[in-house]
Amino acid sequence: xxxxxxxxxxxxxxxxxxxxxxxxxxxxxxxxxxxxxxxxxxxxxxxxxxxxxxxxxxxxxxxxxxxxxxxxxxxxxxxxxxxxxxxxxxxxxxxxxxxxxxxxxxxxxxxxxxxxxxxxxxxxxxxxxxxxxxxxxxxxxxxxxxxxxxxxxxxxxxxxxxxxxxxxxxx
Amino acid sequence: xxxxxxxxxxxxxxxxxxxxxxxxxxxxxxxxxxxxxxxxxxxxxxxxxxxxxxxxxxxxxxxxxxxxxxxxxxxxxxxxxxxxxxxxxxxxxxxxxxxxxxxxxxxxxxxxxxxxxxxxxxxxxxxxxxxxxxxxxxxxxxxxxxxxxxxxxxxxxxxxxxxxxxxxxxxxxxxxxxxxxxxxxxxxxxxxxxxxxxxxxxxxxxxxxxxxxxxxxxxxxxxxxxxxxxxxxxxxxxxxxxxxxxxxxxxxxxxxxxxxxxxxxxxxxxxxxxxxxxxxxxxxxxxxxxxxxxxxxxxxxxxxxxxxxxxxxxxx
Numbered sequence: 001x002x003x004x005x006x007x008x009x010x011x012x013x014x015x016x017x018x019x020x021x022x023x024x025x026x027x028x029x030x031x032x033x034x035x036x037x038x039x040x041x042x043x044x045x046x047x048x049x050x051x052x053x054x055x056x057x058x059x060x061x062x063x064x065x066x067x068x069x070x071x072x073x074x075x076x077x078x079x080x081x082x083x084x085x086x087x088x089x090x091x092x093x094x095x096x097x098x099x100x101x102x103x104x105x106x107x108x109x110x111x112x113x114x115x116x117x118x119x120x121x122x123x124x125x126x127x128x129x130x131x132x133x134x135x136x137x138x139x140x141x142x143x144x145x146x147x148x149x150x151x152x153x154x155x156x157x158x159x160x161x162x163x164x165x166x167x168x169x170x171x
Numbered sequence: 172x173x174x175x176x177x178x179x180x181x182x183x184x185x186x187x188x189x190x191x192x193x194x195x196x197x198x199x200x201x202x203x204x205x206x207x208x209x210x211x212x213x214x215x216x217x218x219x220x221x222x223x224x225x226x227x228x229x230x231x232x233x234x235x236x237x238x239x240x241x242x243x244x245x246x247x248x249x250x251x252x253x254x255x256x257x258x259x260x261x262x263x264x265x266x267x268x269x270x271x272x273x274x275x276x277x278x279x280x281x282x283x284x285x286x287x288x289x290x291x292x293x294x295x296x297x298x299x300x301x302x303x304x305x306x307x308x309x310x311x312x313x314x315x316x317x318x319x320x321x322x323x324x325x326x327x328x329x330x331x332x333x334x335x336x337x338x339x340x341x342x343x344x345x346x347x348x349x350x351x352x353x354x355x356x357x358x359x360x361x362x363x364x365x366x367x368x369x370x371x372x373x374x375x376x377x378x379x380x381x382x383x384x385x386x387x388x389x390x391x392x393x394x395x396x397x398x399x400x401x402x403x404x405x406x407x408x409x410x411x412x413x414x415x416x417x418x419x420x421x422x423x424x425x426x427x428x429x430x431x432x433x434x435x436x437x438x439x440x441x442x443x444x445x446x447x448x449x450x451x452x453x454x455x456x457x458x459x460x461x462x463x464x465x466x467x468x469x470x471x472x473x474x475x476x477x478x479x480x481x482x483x484x485x486x487x
Contacts, residue, residue, distance in 0.1 A: 004451065011450040014205045021209045 031109040036094045038110040039085055041125065042103065042134035049129075050104035050141060053080040057096035057105050065089035066096060075150025077142070083125040088118055102141035106134040180271055187260060191404040192222040198404075198445050205449040226397075234393030241298035248295035249388075249395045252288050252402035256409055259284040263412050264339045266422045266430040277338040278330060281413065282323050285368055289315040291402070292370075292377055296387035307386025310456060311377030314367055317463040318374075321471040322364035328357040328478040329417050342421035351418040356474040358418045360467055362440075365410035367463070369403060371444055373451035376459055411440035 022029050031037075044050050053070030071081040096105050115121050133139070148154045155162035196211060196219060203210025211218040236245055262277035264270040274280050289312050296308015330336055332353060333344035341350075351358050367374040378386030388399045415421055415436040422429035424436075454462070 007450045008446055011205050012446060014207055017207050019204075019207045019209055021207075023209065023212075 060099040088121040232393040239300040244298035249398035252291035299390035318367035324471040325360035369406035372448040
C-alpha cells in the first residue's frame with residue numbers, strides 16, 4: 001500500500017520534469033555533418049561536372065537505385081548523359097559515395113524528402129546537381145588524373161611527370 | 172415529460188459523449204506528461220481536436236464481423252456496455268436541479284447496472300469465437316463478480332450514514348462533513364473496486380495486451396471497438412462522478428457554482444485514474460482475485476461493522 005502511494009507520488013513528480021521530446025518541425029534536431037541524407041552530384045572547382053560516368057556507384061548500390069548512361073564530350077571528358085536516383089528505393093547506405101573515384105556523388109545532411117507521389121521520389125540529374133563542390137572544395141579529378149582531355153594533355157596534370165617515351169632504351 | 176427534463180437528458184447525454192471522446196485525448200496527454208513526453212499536440216490548440224480526428228478515423232474503419240462469430244450477440248455486446256453505463260448516469264445529481272431520475276434506490280440502480288455491464292464482456296468474449304477473447308471474457312466476468320461484492324458492501328457505510336439509497340439525499344447528508352472522512356476505508360475500497368469495475372489499469376486483466384492481444388474485444392473493429400473504449404471511458408467518468416457524489420459532497424462547495432464544483436471534483440478523480448494507469452503494473456490474475464476476496468472483502472465488512480457499531484452507540 002505504501003509502495004503504491006510512493007509510486008504514485010514519484011510518477012506525479014514527473015509533471016514538473018523537462019520533457020525529452022524534440023518538437024521536430026519547430027525545433028530542428030542536431031544533424032551530424034557526416035549524416036547520410038539526400039544524395040547530390042557536385043561540380044569541380046572550375047564549375048564542371050565531376051561525374052565521369054564510371055558506373056561504380058550503380059554497381060555498388062545494393063538496391064540498384066542508381067541508373068545512368070555514360071557519354072563523352074568533344075574534349076574527351078566523360079559525363080553522364082542522364083543520372084537518375086530512385087529515392088523510394090535508396091537506403092542511404094552511402095556505398096555510392098565511398099565507391100565514387102571523383103567525389104562527384106555525395107550524401108548530404110538533408111533528410112526532409114517527403115513527397116505525396118511516388119514518382120516524385122525519382123530524381124533526375126538536374127535535381128541531383130548542385131552548383132558547388134560539396135564536401136571536398138579543392139578537388140578536381142581531371143587535374144590530378146593522367147587521362148588526357150581537351151586543354152590538358154598527358155603529363156600536364158598536377159604532380160605528374162611527362163610520359164615516358166616507350167621507344168627510348170635508356171631508363 | 173416537460174421540455175426542461177428532456178433538455179436535461181439530452182444535455183447530459185451530449186456532455187457525456189463529448190467527455191468520453193475528450194478523455195481519450197486527456198488520457199494520452201496526461202500519460203505523456205507523466206512519461207516526459209508531449210502526447211498528441213498537433214490537431215488544434217493543445218491537440219484537443221485529436222479526439223475528433225480519432226472519431227472520424229474509427230467511424231470510417233472497416234467494421235468487420237468474423238464469419239465464425241455469433242453475429243447477433245457479437246453486435247449487441249458493445250452496445251450493452253455503453254447503454255448500462257449511460258443508464259447509471261441517470262441517477263447522479265450533477266447539481267441541485269440537474270438530476271435525471273431522482274430514484275429512492277439510486278445506489279442500487281447503479282450497482283445493478285454495473286453488474287449488467289459484465290454481460291457485455293462475457294457476450295463479447297464468447298461470441299467472438301476466439302480463444303483470447305474467451306479468456307478475456309472469462310477473466311472479465313470473474314473480476315467483475317469478485318469486485319462487485321465488496322463494491323456494494325463498501326457503499327453500505329455511506330448508506331447507513333446518510334440513511335438513504337437516494338443519491339440526492341446522500342449529497343444533502345454531507346452538508347456537515349464529507350463522507351470521505353468517516354468512511355475513509357469505504358472510499359479506498361470503493362475506488363479500488365471502481366477501477367476494477369471499469370477494467371482500467373492496474374486491473375485491466377480482461378484485456379491484458381501482453382497476454383491476451385486485446386482480451387474480450389480482440390475481434391472487434393471500427394465503431395464497435397470504439398463503443399467498447401467509449402464504455403471504458405464513460406465507466407471511468409461514472410466512477411469518478413460517484414466517488415464525488417458519495418464521498419466528496421457531490422456538488423457542494425463554496426463560492427463556485429455547484430455544477431462547476433461537481434465537474435472539478437470528478438475531473439480530479441479522472442486524473443487519478445490516469446495517474447494509476449501511468450504508475451502501476453498489472454498484477455497476476457490469481458493475485459487479483461485473492462486480493463479481492465482475502466483483503467478487500469474483509470476490509471469492507473470490517474468497515475461496515477465499525478460504522479454500524481458507532482451509529483448504534485450514537486443513537487442509543
